[in-house]
Amino acid sequence: MTATTPRASTPELIPVEEFFADPEFANPSLSPDGTRIAYLAPHRGRRNVWIRDIDQTHDDAVPVTHDTRRGITTYYWTDDPRWLLYLQDTDGNEDWHLHRVDLDDPDSPAVDLTPLEPGSRVVGAEPLPSDPGSVLVTMNRRPLFFDVFRIDVAAGETTLHREQDDPTASVLFDRSGEPAFRTALAPDGNLEISAIDATTGRVRLLRRLGGAEHPMGIHPQEVTADGRGLLVGSYQDGDDLRLVRIDHETGQETVIAAVDGHDLDISGTMLPGVLPPPIYTSRRTGEVLAARFVADRPHIEVLDPHFAEVHAALQELSDGVLATVSSDESGRRWVATFVHDRDPGVTWFYDHTTGDARLLFRAYPHRDPDTMAPMEPVGFPARDGLPLHGFLTLPVGVEPRNLPLVLVVHGGPWSHDAWGYSGDAQFLANRGYAVLQVDFRGSLGHGRRHVTAAIGEFARAMHDDLLDAVDWAVAGGYADPDRVGIYGGSYGGYAALVGVTVTPDRFAAAVDYVGISDLAHFMRTLPPFTRAFTVNNWQRYVGDPEIPEQEADMRARSPITMVDRIRTPLLVAQGANDVRVVQAESDNIVESLRRRGIPVEYLLAEDEGHGFANPENRVRLYRAIERHFAEHLGGRRTDPHRA
Numbered sequence: 001m002t003a004t005t006p007r008a009s010t011p012e013l014i015p016v017e018e019f020f021a022d023p024e025f026a027n028p029s030l031s032p033d034g035t036r037i038a039y040l041a042p043h044r045g046r047r048n049v050w051i052r053d054i055d056q057t058h059d060d061a062v063p064v065t066h067d068t069r070r071g072i073t074t075y076y077w078t079d080d081p082r083w084l085l086y087l088q089d090t091d092g093n094e095d096w097h098l099h100r101v102d103l104d105d106p107d108s109p110a111v112d113l114t115p116l117e118p119g120s121r122v123v124g125a126e127p128l129p130s131d132p133g134s135v136l137v138t139m140n141r142r143p144l145f146f147d148v149f150r151i152d153v154a155a156g157e158t159t160l161h162r163e164q165d166d167p168t169a170s171v172l173f174d175r176s177g178e179p180a181f182r183t184a185l186a187p188d189g190n191l192e193i194s195a196i197d198a199t200t201g202r203v204r205l206l207r208r209l210g211g212a213e214h215p216m217g218i219h220p221q222e223v224t225a226d227g228r229g230l231l232v233g234s235y236q237d238g239d240d241l242r243l244v245r246i247d248h249e250t251g252q253e254t255v256i257a258a259v260d261g262h263d264l265d266i267s268g269t270m271l272p273g274v275l276p277p278p279i280y281t282s283r284r285t286g287e288v289l290a291a292r293f294v295a296d297r298p299h300i301e302v303l304d305p306h307f308a309e310v311h312a313a314l315q316e317l318s319d320g321v322l323a324t325v326s327s328d329e330s331g332r333r334w335v336a337t338f339v340h341d342r343d344p345g346v347t348w349f350y351d352h353t354t355g356d357a358r359l360l361f362r363a364y365p366h367r368d369p370d371t372m373a374p375m376e377p378v379g380f381p382a383r384d385g386l387p388l389h390g391f392l393t394l395p396v397g398v399e400p401r402n403l404p405l406v407l408v409v410h411g412g413p414w415s416h417d418a419w420g421y422s423g424d425a426q427f428l429a430n431r432g433y434a435v436l437q438v439d440f441r442g443s444l445g446h447g448r449r450h451v452t453a454a455i456g457e458f459a460r461a462m463h464d465d466l467l468d469a470v471d472w473a474v475a476g477g478y479a480d481p482d483r484v485g486i487y488g489g490s491y492g493g494y495a496a497l498v499g500v501t502v503t504p505d506r507f508a509a510a511v512d513y514v515g516i517s518d519l520a521h522f523m524r525t526l527p528p529f530t531r532a533f534t535v536n537n538w539q540r541y542v543g544d545p546e547i548p549e550q551e552a553d554m555r556a557r558s559p560i561t562m563v564d565r566i567r568t569p570l571l572v573a574q575g576a577n578d579v580r581v582v583q584a585e586s587d588n589i590v591e592s593l594r595r596r597g598i599p600v601e602y603l604l605a606e607d608e609g610h611g612f613a614n615p616e617n618r619v620r621l622y623r624a625i626e627r628h629f630a631e632h633l634g635g636r637r638t639d640p641h642r643a
Contacts, residue, residue, distance in 0.1 A: 092609020
């Protein structure tokens, strides 16, 4: 990519309130019979679930949830047209409960089907085709064990379906609800996949996978439609993550989908139904339709002949990439969303029998995609030769030379940036900044070697990768080296703090959003049930705080121990109910700076967790970010006199 002349006139500044309002339409899905569509839309100041007939408009839709405290993200149709389910926590504490809504009486109060003690949560709900009216729900009524329960939706009755004997284990069920496979962590950190005999219940080891190359566990984990195979992501003997089938009887691996030089995209397993899935499956049969792979633009590898026809027709509807799809039981009617770098979301209806297709809605119908900035894939080597991938978003209507630049660092760190609409990137580009996102080592999606290259490299080579990315942008003429900012959330917040402590002269401004300041304290304050799962991520990549030598190394790489080096203007944002990165991680940084008389702005939201979900808090945060970067990097802002 090379610098070019301005592409268009400079667009108007889009108000923060418009940029970070809840979408007018989001997360659509089709009812099993294909007659209704559910989606999220604002109601009573929060995202709530609405229902309408497929041929109706939003004017005819009915809100069926009525939350006024926190927006809803995840919901489920059931096989009974009367009931709909959704997950909700309290002010971002991630203690998810499963609630039931009566679609015949949508104004009646929702029923909590999973009244749990504090610290326990629901982590998933799945239909049970063999037992109509029931769902399988995984939750930790026992704080350290996630057991599986069968819930009769109408009656609200809960029955233990499978009790776990190992806090690291998961049992995978076939479509009849019978246990078919078991995955678990071995003492050495390897991941073990076993078959469960349907008659005797005996567990038989089939495969062992290296744990360090799967820091977030094996994803996906899905029993095949016939119950005789398990679909997982595996590197096998190569560097690319493939979709493979492990046979229940023999343990033999068969490649189902692979794309040379590209990884299966497992990011959707972190937020099912919201992010695009790694595997698209038939609602009726459970057969695999397609798989999603990481690429400059996400790649859909179609596997089913019938879906190939559907996908070809869907591709004609948008110049984006297919994101989520849902269909009726017959596979005739489809509702599809698409990702696009300049449009925050479009949803189409398609009837494969008639060929009828129509736009259902856009997430932000008043947003003009032509005023948004293209997200361009870029690549360059790290200083040790490791290939790095990223995205550069340049402001529209501005000569792309010597611009103020914001390095936006993704969280995880075991995730990745992807081509598509980024509110952060578009907001900052609209304010006149070049925006650089880079998949530093440890990011998933770029091969086994890339992810494991991060072992032991927190605040070391992982930080060097970010510096190398900035150097690339400066050398290419895009960025002014004296006007570079760094911003990120979670691990990205840690990276921002590392940036202003390890390299205090490199950045002119920084934003730490729910970021880690003390690695050992962070690990000690994780929810107790998560600790069994840290063997192949935090412990393997960073260290074990219970081992004195490793704790000392962790402290040496923690910004809190280098806080006296900070002189960069810093903005810190934190949710008071964050159970992943607790409030003390931000408090300690801020208090230390204030004791030294170093200016620091601190936004603490009492009704938020690991990230700000409520629109008024997002607006408050991004007004502060706009003001902070404008003051220290020189970008545009909407109202320089507004606090």
